[in-house]
Amino acid sequence: MKKLKIRQFGIGTIMKYRPVVSSDSKYIFTIGDGCVYVWIVKTGECLRLINHNSNSNDQQIILAQSINPNNQLQLCVAQQNGIINVWDYEDGILIHTIKVEFEIIDLYSIVNSDIVQENYVSPNDINDQCLFTDIKRLAIDPTDKWLVTFEERSSNSNKDDYLNERKLRFWIFNQTNNQFELNTTIMYPHGQDTLNQILFHPNKLELATTGNDGFIKIWIFIPSNTNKSKHSIFINQYLILFKIQI
The missing domain is CATH 2.40.10.480 (Thrombin, subunit H)
Structure with missing residues (x-):
């Protein structure tokens, strides 16, 4: 052998x-x-x-x-x-x-991350207006512990993109059940404007987001036992430091 x-x-x-x-x-x-x-x-x-x-x-x-x-x-x-x-x-x-009917480049194991859970329509509510949630952006931190999603939710009849519901969600990985679990939700992270890009810092637990509002926002992850909850400073445009419970 x-x-x-x-x-x-x-x-x-x-x-x-x-x-x-x-x-x-x-x-x-x-x-x-x-x-x-x-x-x-x-x-x-x-x-x-x-x-x-x-x-x-x-x-x-x-x-x-x-x-x-x-x-x-x-x-x-x-x-x-x-x-x-x-x-x-x-x-x-x-x-x-x-x-499969497409070219295979690589294989990766994707953990159970049933993230949105908002597109399900009960047969009893089939006549009600259906809302659709799209995951527009997604990022995973370098340690694979945190997953961040940006979601937009709109109705069938809503043609005005400005009225869409927008959420920035922070998910933490639970090794016990092999799932990402919701930790924090930020409604309208860039006001009524959409979010364009999200990116984790390669060496620190910080997330940068940009939006159509012209702002760059930095979201930092602070342990829940800290007394500091939120900070904001100006660097040309807004640089926001926001507490995420860990």
Whole structure:
């Protein structure tokens, strides 16, 4: 059996295709030789090869791999031909195959982030005016702990964009249930004007937003036990520092 050697690689498939670690840290998955190697972390041995075809003429190029966020014992493997195979990697069983009609560039595990929950219409209210919520902007901080969404909500008959309901929402990731949970909602973060862009600071827990009102606003995340709640200063245009409970 081959063994995984821990070393620094200058070139090779590990540099081209990022390794994936199982949620329990027992296994590492690497792409190479047209298949996925399942390595046992404790021993360094290769448990098995998955997505491997003994007929080299039929072997497809693997583009990406990712753990199924809804079942941590399943590995999704994307091929160049648009097929995604879902494997039980411990038993080496192909569970099902998904065919997509577009080019696959990469695979990422998206946690359960049922964010808006406002487009559902009950059959009892089917004749009522339906409101639609669109997520216009989204950003995740460098630590993957915070998710920020900017949402606009309008009615079917509302043709005046200025009257749309607008919310800037801050979500915090709960590792227990693998979900983002709502922490703070800011109504009309740029007044009646829409928000254009949102961007997290790369080194600090701060969020910058710009809007059609001509303002740049900086939202800072302050622990809830602090006495300072809100600050504002002028730098050409408004620079707003606002408390987000953490």
